[in-house]
Amino acid sequence: xxxxxxxxxxxxxxxxxxxxxxxxxxxxxxxxxxxxxxxxxxxxxxxxxxxxxxxxxxxxxxxxxxxxxxxxxxxxxxxxxxxxxxxxxxxxxxxxxxxxxxxxxxxxxxxxxxxxxx
Amino acid sequence: xxxxxxxxxxxxxxxxxxxxxxxxxxxxxxxxxxxxxxxxxxxxxxxxxxxxxxxxxxxxxxxxxxxxxxxxxxxxxxxxxxxxxxxxxxxxxxxxxxxxxxxxxxxxxxxx
Numbered sequence: 001x002x003x004x005x006x007x008x009x010x011x012x013x014x015x016x017x018x019x020x021x022x023x024x025x026x027x028x029x030x031x032x033x034x035x036x037x038x039x040x041x042x043x044x045x046x047x048x049x050x051x052x053x054x055x056x057x058x059x060x061x062x063x064x065x066x067x068x069x070x071x072x073x074x075x076x077x078x079x080x081x082x083x084x085x086x087x088x089x090x091x092x093x094x095x096x097x098x099x100x101x102x103x104x105x106x107x108x109x110x111x112x113x114x115x116x117x118x
Numbered sequence: 119x120x121x122x123x124x125x126x127x128x129x130x131x132x133x134x135x136x137x138x139x140x141x142x143x144x145x146x147x148x149x150x151x152x153x154x155x156x157x158x159x160x161x162x163x164x165x166x167x168x169x170x171x172x173x174x175x176x177x178x179x180x181x182x183x184x185x186x187x188x189x190x191x192x193x194x195x196x197x198x199x200x201x202x203x204x205x206x207x208x209x210x211x212x213x214x215x216x217x218x219x220x221x222x223x224x225x226x227x228x229x230x
Contacts, residue, residue, distance in 0.1 A: 035218070043206055045221035091161065105151065105174055106210075106219060108161035 002027045004094050006109035013082055014117050021077045021112045023092030029053075034068065034075045035093040035106065045091065051075065082116045089113050119145055122211050122222030129227045136197040139225045143190050143211030150192040151219055152184060155206040164207075167192055168214070196227075204229045 003026040013019045025034065036048040049059065051068050059066050063080045079086055093106040123142045131137050143150050152164040163176040167186035184194040190211075196203055206226050210219035 037221070042223060043208075043226070044223040045208060045210075047218055047220055050218050093161075104216070105163040105166060105176065106153070106161075107163070110160050 002029075002032075002094050002096055002107045004092050004107055004109035006090075006092055006112050008112045009110070010113045010115070012115045012117065015084060016081050018078060018080050019082050019114065019116075021079075021090050021092075021114065023075045023077065023109060025073050025075065025092070025094045027094060027096055029096040032094060032096045033104075035095070036066065036075075036077050037091045037093060039089040039091060039111070041088075048077075079114075082114075084116050084118050087114060087116045122209055122220055124207075124209050124222040124225050127223065127225060129225060130230060131199050131227065132230050133199055133201060135199050136195065137199060137227060138193055138195050139207055139209075139227075141192045141194075141209030141211075141222060143192070143209075144220060147211035147213055147220075148190050149212045149214055149217070149219075150186055150190065151210045151212075152192070152194050153208045153210065154178075155208060155224070156202075156204070161208070164194065199229045201229050203227065 005024045032053045034051045037045040038048055039045050049066055056068050065078045067076045089111045091111045092109040095104045095106050125140045149168045151166040153161050155161045165175045165184050166173050170186045181197045186192045206224045208221050208224045210221045212219045
């Protein structure tokens with residue numbers, strides 16, 4: 001069975017600090033997808049990034065960057081120069097590619113509450 | 119393009135009642151998934167529909183059901199509500215099974 005672990009329940013940083021959110025996953029599949037979503041207080045899950053298991057290239061998007069390492073089954077997320085607006089709960093998720101005709105479901109970690117203080 | 123919409127946004131029900139939640143996917147998206155979010159259990163997959171067919175179902179009792187219409191809009195129904203059904207119910211849509219799921223704002227259900 002697949003599993004996602006986000007060991008950091010809460011993180012608090014001061015604005016402009018860099019912060020890394022950890023994500024460790026377990027799966028028996030060789031083909032799978034990893035995601036990060038952001039959930040602000042309004043409740044909606046906002047998609048941030050998706051990576052497939054064959055693409056270990058790290059990605060940078062503005063102040064956001066992601067480090068995918070299959071050797072350690074980790075998909076960590078770093079926010080550089082954090083801002084107050086980054087305050088939210090961040091979820092890491094995993095889905096396994098299934099055979100044609102069957103749907104893929106997301107398995108979420110428990111989330112990390114990030115608070116950025118001014 | 120408009121995002122995923124869910125109605126109603128808030129609901130208060132009492133134990134034993136039933137409730138129907140609605141989800142309109144992003145235009146052109148044919149897959150709709152439902153998730154339940156609670157403080158204790160986190161985010162859990164309920165079921166997924168594609169072209170009016172349920173293709174996958176999570177580990178929830180039969181009181182939880184859903185359907186999808188020809189225009190891809192989806193509804194989920196919870197019968198005989200229990201206190202533990204109080205949660206944020208999130209709907210997500212995607213183009214197909216291989217695509218990223220985009221979430222709506224959710225429906226907050228409180229069962230008294």
